[in-house]
Amino acid sequence: MDPGSFTALKIERQGRVLKVYFNSPSTLNAIDHTLHSDLVRFFTEVAVDPDTDVVILSGAGRAFSAGGDFEYIQRMIDQPALFNDSLVEAKRLIFSLLDCPKPIIAKVNGHAIGLGATIALFCDLAFVSTEAKIADPHVRIGFVAGDGGAAIWPHLIGHARAKEYLLTGRPLTAVEAERLGLINRAVPPTELDAVVDDFVAELLKNPVRAVQWTKLSVNVGLKQTVSAVLDASIAYEALSNLTKDHREAVSAALEKREPRFTGN
Secondary structure, eight states, X not given: OOGGGOSSEEEEEETTEEEEEEOOGGGTTOBOHHHHHHHHHHHHHHTTXXXXXXXXXXXXXXXXXXXXXHHHHHHHHHOHHHHHHHHHXXXXXXXXXXXXXXXXXXXXXXXXXXXXXXXXXXXXXXXXXXXXXXXXXXXXXXXXOTTTHHXXXXXXXXXHHHHHHHTTOOOEEHHHHHHHTSSSEEEOGGGHHHHHHHHHHHHHTSOHHHHHXXXXXXXXXXXXXXXXXXXXXXXXXXXXTTSHHHHHHHHHHHHTSOOOOOOO
16 A cells, blocks of 8 residues: 555554544545545555554544535535445445454544544544534535434434434534443543554554454444445435535535525
């Protein structure tokens, strides 16, 4: 794997640990086509990288990821074929992450929103700054949480709690997320690096294959859940991409005004 071949990711090696950063701080690491594609390729390639035992995923700057880039979302409204391609890639993204045998730790240094939250929650562990919020506000822009949120939130915190947050788009603080079991630990920002590094050091003391195969064993049940949900949720997301309310929400976001929904 060539770390320099990724456009939207910054990759640093520290021994047998790869530190990977969403690398668009000026957009709060909003996810566009380039970052989306880089992530799929990264998780696929690191799975067979003989020099890596652990991956730490974080965001450059003050956010983990603000979720989908609105200009990219507008392009997908204007070009449905582009959106269809992104949905195929969305499924590859989730399964490449789950099938990677290397433990992947989300070091959530700032807000994780939408797909950013989905990626963090699908990582094997999530350590989150107490200054960060987590939310999946797909519904607020007339979208279905089809890229994995409808699968991972109920899996982690149960259906009733998941619906409370997915149907409203309401954000959680890191402390609330830890209390509900959505994340592993809420950590003061000044301690986040040390807490993650200490956990990684503990992880590296164990036999590599035992760790990897235990991760894959635990993920068997999660993959069954995702397989049962993802095709349907992606199909519903594709339908929501065609609605007037979604187009209005994206236009309002780009124009920095309140949306006017009509139920269509």
